[in-house]
Amino acid sequence: MRVHNQVAQGMTKKSSLEPGTARAQGPATRDVLLTDKHAAPSPLLEESPQFLGDEDIPFERYTSQDYFDREMKSLWPRTWQWACREEHLADTGDVQVYDIGRYSIIITRVDEDTIKAYLNTCTHRGTRLLDGEGSHYSQGFTCPFHGWSWHLDGAIRNIPGRWDFPHVTDATHGLQEVLCQRWGGFVFINMDRDAQPLEAYLGVMTEHFDAFPLDRRRIKLHVQKRLPANWKAAQEAFMEAYHNFETHDSPHGANAQYDIFGKYVSRFIHNLGSYSPQALSDYPGDKWRDPPMTEQEMLAGLAVEGRTLAEGETAREVAAQTIRENLGAELGVDLSATSDSIILDSIEYHLFPNMFFFPGIVVPMVYRFRPNGMDVDSCIFDLMLMEPLPDDEEHPEPPEPIHLSVEQSYTEVEELAWLAPVYDEDTGNLQLQTQGFKNAFKGMTLGNYQESRIRRIYLTQEEFMQQAEERS
């Protein structure tokens, strides 16, 4: 059912509608997509809002050591998570080490068709085998303690002083394998060997991303930054566009669309090159509302300069066409059939617990948020820009991540260009929020619609950890 036309009057007062049915005034995201010249693919026209409750969420979820320890026991060792891209493992012997809290996983290409993942631990006396996270290369693994070694397929290669270990076999002392499956060019791992298959876990994403696949993308840039907040607070700063007005001084996003697809997947779509002045009716000041931005001003906002709009042309169609032609030529990719929405919009899919995938062209990101070691109050934010890859090209060697500390600014990464100040703004509130979490008489309040994805993750995580605890 489409509900956004049931406009709530007087949004500052309590809505008379059923909880969760109220929507911002003015045209909704889907209305914009339906008027696009290059029609949006059908998954983008689906709407799937859900009202999931309006109780406050306790801040202990973000601050408590007990909760963090529960996550280490019942979340991270049980859930699917992408560890790297397939192109990180182009050659036999290419290795990636993926760390998550106290856990560390080795992922390696065993042969042309096989990628395997193991706990990064010696089966003799438990030493971590490979130290640094990220890329390694080897035709086998050798423990630096006593020199036990394994082939890439995890079978024992050599045990010095073998006579002393008649009780050791491949079956008992091969590398400890974990689940490893692939989707969209990403390599996922799961330490729970009884976990449901990745495809089932991905839910609607497999079908939706058939319309905008990610396997033919290359990593243009990978930035890995430490952030001064719990991993959940950090990712939740990227799950709604409600903050755009105050944090980014932007009118876009006040009428964004939010969808919940089952327990593990959610989505927002917010338009670029179009916004709803009516949706800002009770925001402070008259900016962008009285008068609203002209189509010409919006075109300039999309960095299309020197082009005067003709009568009846919209910023959206002209910007999409300009980008289609210019970026298509620059990248050597045919974007002629790519919809205006995929070209322009910020379309963000979230996969529980910590992964984000954007199928867009101007907004082509992938995010991952995870604890920074065992620290409750800080996290690691992996940001990758995923550029379309020409049909006839093989994946180039992916760039090594650029590391930024808590104190460093995204503006130090030149390739981020216009995105750098946006990410500084997004992450600039986190330290203040973490302080506020620990200085409150009440918990977190969420908008019923615009912040529903945050509640979805909260509910899923509670259920997921409880089920894991019942199993163990």
Place this chain on the structure above:
Amino acid sequence: MKDGYQLIASTTDVAQGKTLCLQLDGREILLCHAKEGFFAIDNLCTHAEARLSEGKLKGCKILCPLHGAAFDVRDGSVLTRPARTPLASYPLRIEGEQIYVLTEATNA
């Protein structure tokens, strides 16, 4: 060449992202061609003397194939355990396509 620099290779001998192992004055030197430029380091890992030429260059990181130590090819510094001692790093001078090395290492 003067100042002790010796001609060791041409810039066309090693593609970007690749390495080349060279014998010079009785030691093995690894010439690395990263996006950031050409660099020369010792070829033997300071941890267990495995040949880094059998490892791989990723960005400015050379990866040891034996125990997974990594070094920064720009200055030989250690990036990951189990290595603790930096690799010797050798100054280069590039004139046209010719690469010259000074085998008095900067941090040997």
